Amino acid sequence: MNRWRECLPPCSLKSMELPPTIIGNMKDLFRGWYPLTSHERGALSRYATFSLDANVLLNLYRLPLETRSTFLDILRQLRNRGRLWLSHQAAIEYQRVRPSKILEQLGPSRAIQKHLKKVIEDIEKETRNLDYHPFIEREPLLENIRHFCNEVIEDLKKLDDKFSERLHNDPVREELDDLFNGVVGPPFSEERLKKIYAEGQTRYKLRIPPGYADSREHGGDKDQPDCYGDLVLWKQLLCYSKKTRRSIVLVTDDRKKGDWFWKVDPKDKKSKLLGPRPELVDEMYDCTSRRFHTASSAMFLGWMSKYLKKKVPTQAIAELESEPPVAFRDVLSAIGQASIQWQRNISELMNSAVVRNIFEGVAQQLQDPGMAKTLAYLSFPQLPISPYLSVPRTPLTESNEQEVDLEGTDIGEPTG
Numbered sequence: 001m002n003r004w005r006e007c008l009p010p011c012s013l014k015s016m017e018l019p020p021t022i023i024g025n026m027k028d029l030f031r032g033w034y035p036l037t038s039h040e041r042g043a044l045s046r047y048a049t050f051s052l053d054a055n056v057l058l059n060l061y062r063l064p065l066e067t068r069s070t071f072l073d074i075l076r077q078l079r080n081r082g083r084l085w086l087s088h089q090a091a092i093e094y095q096r097v098r099p100s101k102i103l104e105q106l107g108p109s110r111a112i113q114k115h116l117k118k119v120i121e122d123i124e125k126e127t128r129n130l131d132y133h134p135f136i137e138r139e140p141l142l143e144n145i146r147h148f149c150n151e152v153i154e155d156l157k158k159l160d161d162k163f164s165e166r167l168h169n170d171p172v173r174e175e176l177d178d179l180f181n182g183v184v185g186p187p188f189s190e191e192r193l194k195k196i197y198a199e200g201q202t203r204y205k206l207r208i209p210p211g212y213a214d215s216r217e218h219g220g221d222k223d224q225p226d227c228y229g230d231l232v233l234w235k236q237l238l239c240y241s242k243k244t245r246r247s248i249v250l251v252t253d254d255r256k257k258g259d260w261f262w263k264v265d266p267k268d269k270k271s272k273l274l275g276p277r278p279e280l281v282d283e284m285y286d287c288t289s290r291r292f293h294t295a296s297s298a299m300f301l302g303w304m305s306k307y308l309k310k311k312v313p314t315q316a317i318a319e320l321e322s323e324p325p326v327a328f329r330d331v332l333s334a335i336g337q338a339s340i341q342w343q344r345n346i347s348e349l350m351n352s353a354v355v356r357n358i359f360e361g362v363a364q365q366l367q368d369p370g371m372a373k374t375l376a377y378l379s380f381p382q383l384p385i386s387p388y389l390s391v392p393r394t395p396l397t398e399s400n401e402q403e404v405d406l407e408g409t410d411i412g413e414p415t416g
Contacts, residue, residue, distance in 0.1 A: 014097055031285065032262075032278025036293065042249055044293055045307040049085050050078055051237060053241050053252035054093035058101045058319075060172050067316040068172070074304050075179055086180045087241060088187045089233040098173065102166050109156045116149045125206040164367055185236055194223075207278045213257035220257075230259070236279070238287050247291040248284065250276075251300045260294050296320075342354070 027034055036044070044148050052075075060068050078084040091171040100289060123145055130138045166172070187194070204212040211230030214220040235281075255273060256262055262278060276294040284292035295303060298320040305312040 006412060028042070030278070032276070032281030035275060040291065043340055044249055044291065045303070046292070047238070048247040048249045048291070049083055049244065050075075050249045050251060050300070051085050051240075052088055052090060053254060054090045054097065055248060055253045056251050057090070057094045057176060058097055059297065060176075061098075061101055061105060061166075062320060064367055066313075067319045070312055070316050071301060071320070072175055072306065074310065075302060077302070077308055077310070079179060079183065084180075084183055086184045087233050087236040087240070089229060089236055091180070092183050092187075094176075098170075099167055102163070105163060106160050113153045113156050116153055120146055120149050159384075162226065173255055178358060185240060188232065188236070192234065196232055197228050198232045203231065209279055211259060213259045228255075237292075238284065240393045241284060241288040241290050241292075245288070245290065247293070249293045249295060249300075251295050255296060263274050352390035 042272060060071070061070070064296050075084060086256075124142060127136075127142065129140050130136050130141075194381045200211065204217065205217070211228060212218050213232070214222045215227040217222065222229075237248050237250065240246075250260070252260055258271075260277060260280070262276060263271040264274065273296075276292060284290060298317045301312060301320060302317055304310075359369050
């Protein structure tokens with residue numbers, strides 16, 4: 001501006017106006033830095049195409065049946081309206097990671113089995129000198145403890161085997177196969193991928209999203225060309241939007257890295273999300289003249305429940321935000337359903353510091369607050385027999401199923 005003024009004769013400064021070509025509107029020039037208006041949000045709800053990242057599909061394996069069914073039902077309604085599309089990159093990443101994601105859910109169960117065996121060993125050592133105790137009979141006591149622990153271990157092994165069958169007989173994948181039948185995008189050619197990888201090297205050096213946070217250069221854990229997966233996905237979204245002339249909403253739970261979502265503090269993984277990265281909004285608009293938006297699974301569920309006028313339990317959104325692995329729920333269920341006859345004989349021992357310390361050690365090694373709470377509860381004489389001890393559940397009935405009212409909240413009104 002100052003350089004332009006210096007080129008003008010002094011007498012003409014007062015009478016002349018700025019050329020129209022350099023006059024801009026703040027919201028037009030920086031649209032990615034502003035939250036959606038109610039009109040823009042309504043337009044996305046009615047006309048945009050919703051596309052899912054691979055992590056959203058993989059997280060379905062961690063959800064309880066009710067929440068997964070609710071989420072899939074929302075997707076089916078969008079599919080029936082022609083508003084659902086899956087990029088080829090998201091689809092192939094799901095197929096590649098699915099087996100390891102299934103096996104990952106077995107970790108907590110196997111850790112519990114290991115520590116229950118240690119419980120038996122430790123109590124046997126602790127009670128060696130109780131042969132002549134006035135009221136504790138050592139052998140009957142140990143027999144009851146072994147019976148209970150072994151019963152839980154056997155139940156967990158059966159659950160492990162049943163869950164492992166999903167590697168070959170996967171009901172979740174069958175539902176997704178049906179849901180995305182005919183709405184998966186085509187792959188890029190090898191020549192096109194090489195060009196994207198070359199472009200990615202330049203983009204990542206300049207920290208242009210998405211995907212740069214995956215590279216080892218920026219603290220990620222992926223080598224080339226795997227680190228360009230998000231960039232390939234992004235290019236496929238751009239191609240789809242340009243071909244169909246539709247705005248895109250990407251549903252992704254990749255929130256920690258900060259290269260899909262704009263955050264208050266990019267270095268803080270738990271920082272508040274403000275919306276999609278402004279660079280992505282601008283790039284989408286420059287390439288296709290259409291809007292781009294992002295939403296997490298929980299944001300998406302709350303948002304679409306209002307648009308589709310579908311009642312969604314508030315518990316479902318909470319479980320999408322933070323949900324323990326399925327295998328952990330199976331562990332709690334097995335413990336809750338196991339025999340409690342042993343309690344009558346070992347109430348004094350279960351109150352001892354020895355057992356309490358054992359359970360506290362288990363919880364610390366598992367590093368799970370929910371597990372810590374549950375195992376601490378088990379150190380008392382009363383063993384609850386209801387499943388999912390540390391995760392209260394809300395049954396899906398007409399009396400307690402409420403429509404989520406998210407007006408004016410971060411979840412109900414995505415910003416960016």
